[in-house]
Amino acid sequence: MTRRSWSLRTRVAAAILLAFVGIAGGAAVMGTEAVGAVGITLSGTRTAVWLAALTVLTALPIGLIVGAMAGWYGRRADALLARAVEVTSTLPIIIFAGVVASWTAGGTLVSLGVCLGLLRAVELARVVRGEIHRLACQDFVLAARALGASSSRTLLRHVLPHCLRPVAVNVSLTAAYAIGIEAMTSFVGLREPSAWVSWGTALSPAQPSPAGAALLAGIALVTVTWALCTVAESSVESSDPLRPDLRMASRRG
Amino acid sequence: MRHALRRVLWIGPTLVLMSALLFAFLSHGKHHPTQGRAPLPRFFQPDPVSVRQTTQALTARIAAGGPDADAAARRLEKIGGAALPHVLPELDALPPNQRARVALALTPIAYRIGLGSREELKHPETAVLFWNRFWQDRSIDFRPGVAKRAVRRIAQRASEGRRDDVIGLDTYALAELIAALPNIRAQEHVEQMARVTPLLAHITGQPWTIKPDASLDEARSLRLVWRQWWREHRLDYVALDGPERVLAMLTETEFGRWAENAVYARLGANSRGQSVLDVLASRAPLTLALAWLAILFGYAGAFLAAMAVAANARVDRYFSPGALMVVALPCAVFAGGAAHATESLRFCVGLLVMTLATSALLLRYQRLSLRNELAQDAARTRRAFGHSELSVARLSSRNASSALLSLLGRDMPTLLSLAFVVEHALSLDGLGSVTIEAVRVGDTTWLMAVGLGIMAFAALLQITSDLALARLDPRLRDAGEEAVQQ
Numbered sequence: 001m002t003r004r005s006w007s008l009r010t011r012v013a014a015a016i017l018l019a020f021v022g023i024a025g026g027a028a029v030m031g032t033e034a035v036g037a038v039g040i041t042l043s044g045t046r047t048a049v050w051l052a053a054l055t056v057l058t059a060l061p062i063g064l065i066v067g068a069m070a071g072w073y074g075r076r077a078d079a080l081l082a083r084a085v086e087v088t089s090t091l092p093i094i095i096f097a098g099v100v101a102s103w104t105a106g107g108t109l110v111s112l113g114v115c116l117g118l119l120r121a122v123e124l125a126r127v128v129r130g131e132i133h134r135l136a137c138q139d140f141v142l143a144a145r146a147l148g149a150s151s152s153r154t155l156l157r158h159v160l161p162h163c164l165r166p167v168a169v170n171v172s173l174t175a176a177y178a179i180g181i182e183a184m185t186s187f188v189g190l191r192e193p194s195a196w197v198s199w200g201t202a203l204s205p206a207q208p209s210p211a212g213a214a215l216l217a218g219i220a221l222v223t224v225t226w227a228l229c230t231v232a233e234s235s236v237e238s239s240d241p242l243r244p245d246l247r248m249a250s251r252r253g
Numbered sequence: 254m255r256h257a258l259r260r261v262l263w264i265g266p267t268l269v270l271m272s273a274l275l276f277a278f279l280s281h282g283k284h285h286p287t288q289g290r291a292p293l294p295r296f297f298q299p300d301p302v303s304v305r306q307t308t309q310a311l312t313a314r315i316a317a318g319g320p321d322a323d324a325a326a327r328r329l330e331k332i333g334g335a336a337l338p339h340v341l342p343e344l345d346a347l348p349p350n351q352r353a354r355v356a357l358a359l360t361p362i363a364y365r366i367g368l369g370s371r372e373e374l375k376h377p378e379t380a381v382l383f384w385n386r387f388w389q390d391r392s393i394d395f396r397p398g399v400a401k402r403a404v405r406r407i408a409q410r411a412s413e414g415r416r417d418d419v420i421g422l423d424t425y426a427l428a429e430l431i432a433a434l435p436n437i438r439a440q441e442h443v444e445q446m447a448r449v450t451p452l453l454a455h456i457t458g459q460p461w462t463i464k465p466d467a468s469l470d471e472a473r474s475l476r477l478v479w480r481q482w483w484r485e486h487r488l489d490y491v492a493l494d495g496p497e498r499v500l501a502m503l504t505e506t507e508f509g510r511w512a513e514n515a516v517y518a519r520l521g522a523n524s525r526g527q528s529v530l531d532v533l534a535s536r537a538p539l540t541l542a543l544a545w546l547a548i549l550f551g552y553a554g555a556f557l558a559a560m561a562v563a564a565n566a567r568v569d570r571y572f573s574p575g576a577l578m579v580v581a582l583p584c585a586v587f588a589g590g591a592a593h594a595t596e597s598l599r600f601c602v603g604l605l606v607m608t609l610a611t612s613a614l615l616l617r618y619q620r621l622s623l624r625n626e627l628a629q630d631a632a633r634t635r636r637a638f639g640h641s642e643l644s645v646a647r648l649s650s651r652n653a654s655s656a657l658l659s660l661l662g663r664d665m666p667t668l669l670s671l672a673f674v675v676e677h678a679l680s681l682d683g684l685g686s687v688t689i690e691a692v693r694v695g696d697t698t699w700l701m702a703v704g705l706g707i708m709a710f711a712a713l714l715q716i717t718s719d720l721a722l723a724r725l726d727p728r729l730r731d732a733g734e735e736a737v738q739q
Contacts, residue, residue: 098692
């Protein structure tokens with residue numbers, strides 16, 4: 001068994017993410033007014049973390065269930081998922097996000113988070129399906145079946161746990177995606193600026209914001225997105241058997 | 254190839270379905286096309302109301318003589334000659350006082366078609382007598398064949414007598430008059446428009462006419478205006494029977510109106526009243542140039558950079574985090590710094606930003622794919638024959654590039670979205686600023702055109718990339734052929 005440690009870069013990225021979640025939690029508990037550059041950035045952090053969490057919480061269960069159904073059980077669910085992937089991948093995201101952000105009924109940030117989550121759920125389901133297809137013919141799955149495990153038990157106890165790494169990668173990218181899309185729609189002014197405070201609004205030259213707010217918001221946006229992408233990339237690389245240091249380690253035994 | 258052809262043929266039905274879904278999604282917001290007009294159901298009209306039902310309801314209100322009788326009389330006057338076949342045969346069945354009210358309400362129509370004197374139509378008894386006589390003499394004229402012949406004659410050559418024949422039918426001839434507006438291809442069609450449009454203007458009270466020496470473009474736009482008006486008001490003048498009524502259940506809806514405009518009126522009009530097709534034709538070249546060049550340079554950059562990082566671990570150590578940083582950068586924001594430069598410079602900055610973003614995104618996939626290829630036996634053999642790492646990476650890149658090709662169709666919508674934001678930040682006159690404005694004001698017509706256009710484009714690109722993949726990798730081609738045979 002090879003020890004797969006995270007690099008310094010990945011640890012820094014993970015620490016940054018934890019710090020941002022902490023800041024967002026603190027801002028939510030203590031109540032931050034969006035006044036001044038720091039206040040706007042802190043409120044933007046809260047918005048970003050909240051939206052990312054909402055998107056992930058929507059995408060994760062749906063993506064897992066649909067992906068597992070399509071990959072494990074069947075043709076119809078599989079065909080349906082294939083069509084959904086085709087449709088969502090051709091959807092121009094700026095129109096989608098802009099229209100959802102312009103809806104006013106019932107908490108716009110919630111609608112945006114849920115809609116982005118539904119969109120990403122299709123992508124997540126595609127990943128889970130692919131992973132299940134790959135795992136279905138592995139020896140340990142055949143062994144579980146040979147020992148008499150039912151189909152659902154094999155899926156839940158033996159197959160799904162092995163899909164968690166690609167799911168984790170996808171979750172990181174989903175969070176980065178949600179934050180990026182929200183910043184983009186706010187930057188081009190596709191929603192009411194008063195609806196919520198965002199890094200994208202602070203970056204927009206069309207919106208009046210205090211001195212330094214754009215710089216702080218820009219740094220925060222780049223840092224969080226970089227950290228999320230780095231964690232995702234590191235997860236992929238740490239599971240890559242062709243990684244040079246792992247090859248050396250395996251040769252050493 | 255058969256598989257690709259089948260997929261191309263499926264694009265049409267898929268787009269029809271997608272247009273309905275997209276319409277439902279886009280018209281869900283606070284802005285939708287029903288604003289300022291009588292509200293229509295979105296997808297299904299269970300009971301389409303045509304001139305027959307409208308006229309019967311108006312006649313009943315006028316006959317009852319209640320407070321809304323005046324408003325009903327004004328509406329009946331607007332409907333005009335098209336109402337007569339539904340009102341006059343029933344006139345005798347009404348009680349005398351109600352009959353008199355209806356006959357008086359029809360008086361303005363008689364003036365418009367140039368019949369009857371003021372004295373004759375002023376008194377209830379003489380008005381009833383006038384309309385009874387009129388229907389006895391002229392009911393034979395209110396038939397589709399007669400209207401068609403009268404309009405065809407005026408469309409061929411104008412004369413006082415022919416003009417009077419059409420005016421005598423009033424709005425009953427509208428459907429034929431609209432059908433007589435020719436598809437403008439030559440000056441003779443402009444002259445025909447000049448003979449028909451004054452009659453349309455006289456009957457409907459609209460000011461849209463044209464001179465015989467007007468240009469072809471003027472005639473085309475006027476034809477579009479009249480046809481657009483007719484699509485909106487058709488059911489005020491036409492009765493629906495049989496299949497037409499069933500069809501109207503689908504067409505007399507918001508979605509049906511949009512589809513009709515998309516097919517017959519150059520994709521309809523945007524929120525500024527401009528033809529969507531014209532705006533697309535004038536602005537799409539810049540956006541497409543930006544997207545295509547970004548794809549070209551972005552793919553080339555990712556291809557070359559992946560070779561460099563795969564061949565040299567030290568380059569990889571510094572290059573890959575850099576690429577991640579570029580992915581994380583809100584590039585469009587930084588592009589905004591060049592918003593006041595000349596247009597060509599702004600285009601170059603936009604292209605640079607999009608190329609960087611595309612390259613950085615693709616590099617991650619190409620790098621992993623190339624790394625897999627470098628671990629294959631073929632690459633080891635090349636190393637054993639003394640090839641340098643760079644040479645091995647170059648030779649393995651062809652097989653590794655299947656990852657890049659498979660992303661071509663999938664990335665296009667994202668790339669176009671990025672192009673819209675970059676255009677907005679740099680104030681470039683592409684599709685971006687119009688689309689962002691359309692999202693803000695809820696311009697469903699424009700968003701539908703852009704959304705469906707991008708979907709069709711992405712689908713075609715996906716098929717193209719699949720064909721290219723099959724050409725690149727024979728295993729995929731064989732698998733595809735087997736699937737088709739099964």
